[in-house]
Amino acid sequence: MSSNFNHGVYEPKSGFTRWLDKRLPILRLSYESFVAYPVPRNLNYWWTFGAMLAFCLVVQIVTGIVLAMHYIPHVSMAFASVERINRDVPFGWLIQNIHSVGASMFFLAVYIHMFRGLYYGSYKAPREMLWILGCVIYLLMVVTGFLGYTLPWGQMSFWGATVITNILGAIPLIGPEIQVWIRGGAAIDQPTLNRFFSLHYLLPFVIAGVVVLHIWALHEAGQNNPAGVDVKSKTDTVPFSPHATMKDLFATVLFVILFATFVFYMPDALGHADNYIPANPLQTPPEIVPEWYLLPFYAILRAFDFNIGPIDSKLAGVTAMFLSIAVLFVLPWIDTSRVRSMRYRPVARQCFLVFVVACLILGWCGGQNPGKILAPATFSATLNWTQGGQVVTQTFDAPSAGEFDEAATAARTALTTQGATQTSVVREGATHATATGVIGGAEQTRTVTGGTIDELEAAIQEVKTEVGAATPFFAIERHTPWTFTVTTLSQLATFYYFFFFIVLLPILGLRERPTRVPDTIAKPVIAEQGAA
Amino acid sequence: MLRALSAAAAVAVIATVGVAFAAGEAEHPHNYPYSFDSPFGGYDMAQVQRGFQVYNQVCSACHAMDHLAYRHLGEEGGPFAAYYARDHETGEEKMQVGRPEHGGRFVDVVDNPWVRSIAESHQITDTDPNSGQPVDRPGRISDHFRRPFPNEIAARASNGGAYPPDLSVIVPGRHGGADYIRSLLTGYTGETQGTLHGNRYFPGGMIAMPPPLAEGAVPYADGTPTTTEQYATDVAAFLAWAGDPHMEERKRTGFVVLAFLIALAALMWLAYKQVWRNEAH
Numbered sequence: 001m002s003s004n005f006n007h008g009v010y011e012p013k014s015g016f017t018r019w020l021d022k023r024l025p026i027l028r029l030s031y032e033s034f035v036a037y038p039v040p041r042n043l044n045y046w047w048t049f050g051a052m053l054a055f056c057l058v059v060q061i062v063t064g065i066v067l068a069m070h071y072i073p074h075v076s077m078a079f080a081s082v083e084r085i086n087r088d089v090p091f092g093w094l095i096q097n098i099h100s101v102g103a104s105m106f107f108l109a110v111y112i113h114m115f116r117g118l119y120y121g122s123y124k125a126p127r128e129m130l131w132i133l134g135c136v137i138y139l140l141m142v143v144t145g146f147l148g149y150t151l152p153w154g155q156m157s158f159w160g161a162t163v164i165t166n167i168l169g170a171i172p173l174i175g176p177e178i179q180v181w182i183r184g185g186a187a188i189d190q191p192t193l194n195r196f197f198s199l200h201y202l203l204p205f206v207i208a209g210v211v212v213l214h215i216w217a218l219h220e221a222g223q224n225n226p227a228g229v230d231v232k233s234k235t236d237t238v239p240f241s242p243h244a245t246m247k248d249l250f251a252t253v254l255f256v257i258l259f260a261t262f263v264f265y266m267p268d269a270l271g272h273a274d275n276y277i278p279a280n281p282l283q284t285p286p287e288i289v290p291e292w293y294l295l296p297f298y299a300i301l302r303a304f305d306f307n308i309g310p311i312d313s314k315l316a317g318v319t320a321m322f323l324s325i326a327v328l329f330v331l332p333w334i335d336t337s338r339v340r341s342m343r344y345r346p347v348a349r350q351c352f353l354v355f356v357v358a359c360l361i362l363g364w365c366g367g368q369n370p371g372k373i374l375a376p377a378t379f380s381a382t383l384n385w386t387q388g389g390q391v392v393t394q395t396f397d398a399p400s401a402g403e404f405d406e407a408a409t410a411a412r413t414a415l416t417t418q419g420a421t422q423t424s425v426v427r428e429g430a431t432h433a434t435a436t437g438v439i440g441g442a443e444q445t446r447t448v449t450g451g452t453i454d455e456l457e458a459a460i461q462e463v464k465t466e467v468g469a470a471t472p473f474f475a476i477e478r479h480t481p482w483t484f485t486v487t488t489l490s491q492l493a494t495f496y497y498f499f500f501f502i503v504l505l506p507i508l509g510l511r512e513r514p515t516r517v518p519d520t521i522a523k524p525v526i527a528e529q530g531a532a
Numbered sequence: 533m534l535r536a537l538s539a540a541a542a543v544a545v546i547a548t549v550g551v552a553f554a555a556g557e558a559e560h561p562h563n564y565p566y567s568f569d570s571p572f573g574g575y576d577m578a579q580v581q582r583g584f585q586v587y588n589q590v591c592s593a594c595h596a597m598d599h600l601a602y603r604h605l606g607e608e609g610g611p612f613a614a615y616y617a618r619d620h621e622t623g624e625e626k627m628q629v630g631r632p633e634h635g636g637r638f639v640d641v642v643d644n645p646w647v648r649s650i651a652e653s654h655q656i657t658d659t660d661p662n663s664g665q666p667v668d669r670p671g672r673i674s675d676h677f678r679r680p681f682p683n684e685i686a687a688r689a690s691n692g693g694a695y696p697p698d699l700s701v702i703v704p705g706r707h708g709g710a711d712y713i714r715s716l717l718t719g720y721t722g723e724t725q726g727t728l729h730g731n732r733y734f735p736g737g738m739i740a741m742p743p744p745l746a747e748g749a750v751p752y753a754d755g756t757p758t759t760t761e762q763y764a765t766d767v768a769a770f771l772a773w774a775g776d777p778h779m780e781e782r783k784r785t786g787f788v789v790l791a792f793l794i795a796l797a798a799l800m801w802l803a804y805k806q807v808w809r810n811e812a813h
């Protein structure tokens with residue numbers, strides 16, 4: 001379709017190229033794909049990330065192949081082999097840094113690429129297949145990144161792999177079998193490391209294959225553009241080379257500057273210090289967190305701390321996590337809007353910005369302790385005790401362990417009848433116990449508060465010390481308020497994540513009144529530039 | 533809550549909460565102005581050498597450094613790298629530790645007498661080539677640092693059940709890096725609980741390692757004060773080098789790479805402008 005607007009036609013100039021063109025028209029294909037291919041003239045810098053991603057894939061594959069020449073996938077040698085790469089292999093430190101930082105840069109670029117697609121409606125007809133192939137690439141990237149993170153066999157590698165493979169165990173009926181199958185045993189061990197290495201080497205080539213399909217689909221449907229209107233004539237476009245190639249090159253060099261800054265000056269900034277501790281199956285690290293690019297999904301997983309009917313929280317979290325990616329695959333059919341670009345959709349545009357913020361919040365939550373309290377909360381406790389009075393104790397034996405409760409109640413009632421204001425029972429064996437009561441004295445009460453449970457307990461302890469040991473016991477009633485924690489925040493963000501896709505996009509598409517969409521790509525561009 | 537997710541994750545969360553509370557007790561490491569903190573800063577090699585001396589005479593009694601070989605000390609960027617320096621007056625070439633200010637030719641580590649003598653001062657357990665029995669022999673430069681214990685069980689048995697961690701990558705392996713190590717070594721409160729020792733900077737506040745440094749324990753040849761604080765500062769610098777021996781080369785290379793990339797970006801920008809000069813976009 002877009003080939004109708006091609007800038008120029010390939011004409012073989014020499015005898016050899018004419019000969020080749022009849023047998024394998026590879027030069028023709030290259031010319032039509034990367035030179036004459038028409039590119040909308042209004043593409044902005046958000047459209048340059050595709051080139052960066054291709055660059056990242058090549059960098060990861062090349063550095064990865066070199067690393068694989070030196071890496072040893074063995075539980076007792078993997079960590080040392082990575083250290084050897086960093087210390088003894090010529091420029092090993094550089095190659096290893098590029099590969100580990102490269103994974104982060106790859107994800108940074110892919111997220112920007114995806115948000116660009118969302119904002120400008122690049123998933124809408126006729127680009128559904130292009131979008132779905134992109135989602136497949138992203139999914140493969142997530143798996144490859146996770147597998148690769150396991151290979152250095154540090155603490156975070158090992159425990160990250162443990163947590164993620166445990167997730168698979170949540171699948172009803174077949175979960176535990178799948179878990180063992182993936183791990184190659186009951187726990188993460190040598191078979192896991194070996195297969196993860198094998199798959200980590202394989203998947204990038206699968207990605208490369210899907211990238212070819214992705215580019216093929218792109219060239220079939222043509223690029224979307226910031227205005228979101230179709231290419232209608234040749235004036236709407238410029239030739240891919242040199243126009244788009246030059247812009248992509250410039251933007252990619254800027255991207256490489258950021259990349260190099262991390263590689264040479266902050267190689268460990270995006271990783272976790274614990275991965276410099278060799279894997280130890282007997283010692284769980286204080287916190288298990290995935291790499292930064294998976295944190296939003298980790299937050300969605302952990303947002304479900306409640307059961308939904310018959311679905312327990314674990315399965316709910318896992319389902320939500322998978323759905324959060326699955327929803328992207330059906331997005332072209334969920335979004336009902338006929339206008340592609342959110343430039344002309346004032347309401348959807350606001351909702352999209354909130355969506356971006358929600359994703360960032362999820363990423364932040366994924367790295368935090370889920371129980372961390374975010375908003376000021378007041379934990380309070382009421383302490384009751386009796387000042388002065390006479391302490392009476394009385395031991396008793398229940399006839400059997402099963403009847404202990406009745407015996408204890410009876411003992412307490414007996415003390416109350418004697419005039420005790422407070423009673424308690426301390427169990428000393430299966431049937432043996434001591435009942436204590438205070439007769440007379442003045443009943444005292446005090447309420448203490450604290451911002452956290454720890455502060456509250458400290459305050460309670462303070463009162464106990466102050467009142468002193470003369471008082472045999474305190475009745476403490478703790479009031480736990482509702483608290484706004486990291487989990488609450490991730491629940492809100494998770495809700496919005498799904499609300500945006502499942503409710504907002506379908507409804508806005510039908511209800512929203514878009515602003516005026518330009519008739520052609522060229523018209524507003526040329527008018528603006530002409531005026532300037 | 534996460535118990536539902538998985539047993540391991542539950543342990544993790546409980547542990548997280550535990551450490552988060554305990555971390556309330558641990559102080560933030562003191563920020564010491566190390567020479568390698570800045571983007572251009574290298575190691576102070578005199579300091580790294582002193583730090584090696586402290587490791588060698590104190591820490592190495594319990595802590596292994598498996599990933600380091602003696603030869604690493606004398607490779608380029610190492611604390612005992614030797615260079616031939618030409619005397620301006622006599623024209624004679626003399627070997628010295630450290631790169632001279634002008635010129636200087638790197639001495640291959642095989643010919644480095646300082647590294648050789650360090651290696652030979654350690655007894656390494658090897659297999660006797662004639663009898664096949666275990667035998668101790670003087671170290672070679674290709675040997676990795678001598679292990680204080682043959683295995684983890686032996687290490688724990690000699691240390692009240694605690695395992696002294698390997699120090700090869702202790703600096704990149706701890707939040708706070710060299711500052712944390714330095715603070716930890718000087719952070720003892722004097723309090724003890726059984727075999728544990730109070731330490732302001734250790735998560736949980738109690739550490740199994742007894743205060744390792746004593747004033748004057750390691751004699752310095754260069755007149756640097758022999759205080760525990762100085763020892764801690766120096767040994768942390770040595771461990772920083774051990775964890776990242778190519779840092780100087782990395783930063784130097786990075787500077788050239790970034791300068792090149794910025795120039796390239798400028799050229800790309802001009803080319804881009806040239807290509808698009810007649811196209812509205």
